[in-house]
Amino acid sequence: DAKTTQPPSMDCAEGRAANLPCNHSTISGNEYVYWYRQIHSQGPQYIIHGLKNNETNEMASLIITEDRKSSTLILPHATLRDTAVYYCIVRPSNDYKLSFGAGTTVTVRA
């Protein structure tokens, strides 16, 4: 029972913005949207999370639609080191676990 839907893969040119979509049409009011990434053979790395409002930090921006049924992670200037699997996760505020799906494999090309 997948809570999120992401494209399996996408390519991005180095130096350009990477826009990663995520569909979460069944999201509930108390569920947050999280983004993590996993660079090959490493532990997952937290990127950003949000509830309703758009969020920005030093790594990325998170844009959540007004109805909260979808979101987009934006990497403003992709580098080769951003090549990774990106996971969009929906999680209730009182839940401990992160449920990782298949994610999107992002390949940044020179």
Added chain:
Amino acid sequence: NAGVTQTPKFQVLKTGQSMTLQCAQDMNHNSMYWYRQDPGMGLRLIYYSASEGTTDKGEVPNGYNVSRLNKREFSLRLESAAPSQTSVYFCASSEQGGPYEQYFGPGTRLTVT
């Protein structure tokens, strides 16, 4: 500040052997977690500890036990290893449960033959 550390990095066991995976964090976090990742799959939660002195089962607890030794350390024990437990094991910690980000260790790659 090392974050989350795990030992060992690699381990090969024979079926039926036991071992303990160690995890420590130096961020003064209250909550700690153990996940496993099978090839080509996402992570699945094995056990978690919401705070020192408490532990709870996750999605796939069978065949594992855990100990929250103190606030810093959370160990995972395989009493009788099976080939199905061949996986990469990740430990994570967070300030608390709920909407707090989790920080992951580098992983332990375990092969059971």
